Amino acid sequence: MLRSTHDTLQPKIVEFLKKRKYSFKDFISDVMAGLSVAIIALPLAMAIAIASNLPPERGIFTAIVAGFLISAHGGSKFQIGGPTAAFIVTVATVAMKHGYDGLVLATIMAGIILGIMAIFRAGELIKFIPHPVIVGFTSGIALLIAFSQLRDFFGLNISKIPPDFIEKLQVYIAHLHETNFVAVIVAMASILILIQSKKYIPKIPGPIIVVVISSIVVMLFDLPVETIESRFGSIPSMLPTPTWPDITFEKLRLLLPDAITIATLAAIESLLSAVVADGMTGTKHKPNAELLGQGVANVASGIFGGLPATGAIARTAANIKAGAKSPISGMMHAIWVFIFMIALAPFIVKVPLAALSAILMIVAWNMAEIKHFKEIMNAPRADRVVLITTFALTILVDLNFAIQAGIALASILFIDQMMKATKIKQVGPEEENDPDSIANKIIPPNTEVFEIEGPLFFGVAEKLVDTIELFEKQPKVFILRMRYVPLIDAAGLNALDILYNRLKHHGTTLILSGVNRNVYRFIVRAKLDEKIKKENICDHIDKAITRANELIGS
DSSP states (O other), X not given: OOOOHHHHHSOHHHHHHHHSOOXXXXXXXXXXXXXXXXXXXXXXXXXXXXXXXXXXXXXXXXXXXXXXHHHXXXXXXXXXXXXXXXXXXXXXXXXXXXXXHHHHHHXXXXXXXXXXXXXXXXXXXXXXXXXXXXXXXXXXXXXXXXXHTHHHHTTXXXXXXXXXXXXXXXXXXXXXXXXXXXXXXXXXXXXXXXXXXXXXXXXXXXXXXXXXXXXXXXXXXXXXXXXHHHHHOOOOSSOOOOOOOOXXXXXXXXHHHHHHHHHHHHHHHXXXXXXXXXXXXXXXXXXXXXXXHHHHHXXXXXXXXXXXXXXXXXXXXXXHHTTOOSTHHHHHHHHHHHHHHHHHHHHHTTOBHHHHHHHHHHHHHHHTOHHHHHHHHTSOHHHHHHHHHHHHHHHHTOHHHHHHHHHHHHHHHHHHHHHHHSEEEEOOGGGOOSTTOGGGSOOOTTEEEEEEESOBOTTTHHHXXXXXXXXXSOOSEEEEEEEEOOOBOHHHHHHHHHHHHHHHHTTOEEEEESOOHHHHHHHHHTTHHHHHOGGGBOSSHHHHHHXXXXXXXX
């Protein structure tokens, strides 16, 4: 029985609490898991905001507001939401073009789009985005993230970095002589700590070790390295008052493409994260409920001065490994980040930007999909073309265009493969081995038999029409076997119409054989049964041959 829209959109936490008893022990497990994730989320949230050319508190606000609502309203049992590195390039570009108010409006619009996607059950459709497209833009984003961190990694004195990849490269080269080698040492040491801590003390999150150690060292030795405080000043210790941005039709029109990009990226990454969580725990997420939760969270994040948010794969995995029992762990992670913001604001501003850039370098490396990239490069040529095209367009143009072009190119190449897979051939006795083979039938004289294997759609319609050009002498009867045609589209119906008319012009009668119910239904809708005549549309080759004998005899 099909589930109702209410069931598919019902938050996972409601379903979870209905099905089982939630004990105090489970709650303690969720509280501690939330604490573990919050320790990871706090430095990442600040780093992502700074990498997006925005104050660090914007990332913290997002982790609190969106993180809480994604767990409370989402469709995954263990999903952790918040700002993610995948948004850095898009957020920085939108904020640069339209200001922070424009970014807020685009985020709210993206939330509404996600809600609409959920209502129309688009959660199941995300799976149809080709794997090479996902790997291509994910790897492209990873490279752009790493590239965006070079200013802080090398301590370059650049006030404004252009969004374009080539222009950014030119600016870096022009300022390379300003390299702050102390910042480089801090960044390199931070990367080393991140790698070694994962190896030797995996239970303690590497980012928090890096933040604490680098901040203490920079303060103790008064190192000439830029910090959050030196660039942004103090950060607030409370959430801002919720406010709506100014909304005009012109702003909505200008920001719609960016809102679609944010919504698409949020949908893809959140559902990928939910799939990863399912694989680790054996659970099953609700994709449409997840999209609705993402929509609610992004609207609220914009209103509370945050950034776009989505499910975070690494934080979700950390939540599971920390012993989470329910979506409450994700809600607790947001509460813990809020507590950190209140209690640690004076210390947070002492974090060196070089250390944060190192954290994001590692995030970019983990995002890079290098393994999958190599696998696809050994795949068929069509997949390689889609991967490289999406990757290049993500870097050189923008993410929105890259996704659109990647999907379009993958679709075209898929159609080409389907065209090659669908065969239209003349049937001969030596080519048939089944009980209904032509070898076991007596074909009337002056009769040709052709067969289609595969869907009859626009990609192969022209091939069907061209079959009559193969005849040296026009037959009196043309039997077209369609037993292996599972579906037909408008172009296929039009091809049958053209084929009928051309055969009729040569005095040849068209007989369709082996037409299944689904295909026959569309033939009737197109009123082709009236032209071809119902007696010439048969469900079996024996009936088609009997009809051909009648026509030859007459």
